[in-house]
Amino acid sequence: MTRLCDLDDLPEGGARGFEVPGLACKVIVVRRGGRVHGWRDFCPHYKGGTPMAWKRDAYLNGAGDHIACHAHGAWFDIETGACVQGPCLGKRLIRVPLTVDEAGAVRLRQREERT
């Protein structure tokens, strides 16, 4: 299971993007409400998907309560991945199941298929 980071490296309310071998886009990890949520860095606005941060790891909106695509302003629910505002309304992010092991490492729960 691919290790992404230590939970301690990700502050509550923070987000980071990780490159994962074999995956064409980064994996976004958001820590919120004591849980970690994993999403592909792949805005569904366009068929081919686009990465969403405006600078390295800048994935959240100003209030830090939504994942935002900074190309065209789409906002996504951090827990469900559903687009709640903007150009991909009705679509959602692709979840990447995560687990936090006993040593406090954030890992992909299963091997991601190649895309």
Place this chain on the structure above:
Amino acid sequence: MQIIGPDSLVFGVDDVPACHEFLTAYGLDAHDYTPEKGGHFLSLDGTGLEIRRRDDPSLPPALKTGNMLRMQVLGVVDQAAMEAVAAELGKDRQVLRLADGSLRTQDDQGFELSFRVTTRRPLDLPAEKVNAPGDFGRKPNQIGVWQDMPTKPRTLSHVVLFVPDIEPAVAFYRDRLGFRITDTFTGTGPFLRPQANADHHTHFFIRTPPYMQGCEHLAFHMGGPTELMLAGSKMIKAGYESFWGPGRHKFGSNWFWYFKSPLGCNVEFDADMDTHDDDWVPREAPMGAEAAQAFLFQHRDKWAPSGGPKPGH
């Protein structure tokens, strides 16, 4: 109608300091800025962006879509042009005359518009010069590039809008404000040039569903392709994220490099756009990768042939 184009675009954002960080890295100068209230971000001729908090009560109402564009401020050549706009738009809508002399109204889509006698300063700056056998643009001993040459955006170039009801939107700018259509992407929308500006476009409209209405991107003109490449490379090196480019568009011939931004839209560098007059015959092409650009590249880290590229780059 002697409209020049956007003097300013006003945004109501949810992260003012992030916009300050991004826009100053992009090369605009902050004026009257505080993290609490926002401020102006200006290019060399004084055109630029006004960034305010989303809940700033001085802003016009927000679009229902959550898009952060709140108003376009269009510059016109003189007071007579202002009166012409007021007379034309006053026929079927409320046009407010504000204390600062500007006009305020809305287009048919609900985009807020302001008109003012332009405050842009004439620029006396050379364009990038190119040397070629048969035509040497630069004098002997004049060098073409150096690492820290200035890369300041010169003027606000254009704004691209997601427009739900495109036929009436185009009719408003063409028939009421006198914009010329320079070229059209079939099924997507037209490039528009106001009468007092020779640039291929100051506006481009993209047909979208209503929930997308807003600003798709905005762009500033650079002094040439070299400045554009350097400015974009500096952005990448500083950790900002490219959306599209560098490349060169077909319609307009402008070089482009788009960056994602905390304004909720892309912010583009452009350079070397075509200019036109009323003799131009508009072209039309289906929108697609082939029609959108003559060529496209992607940034990579510097390497030298002596050592070879780093693995994976």
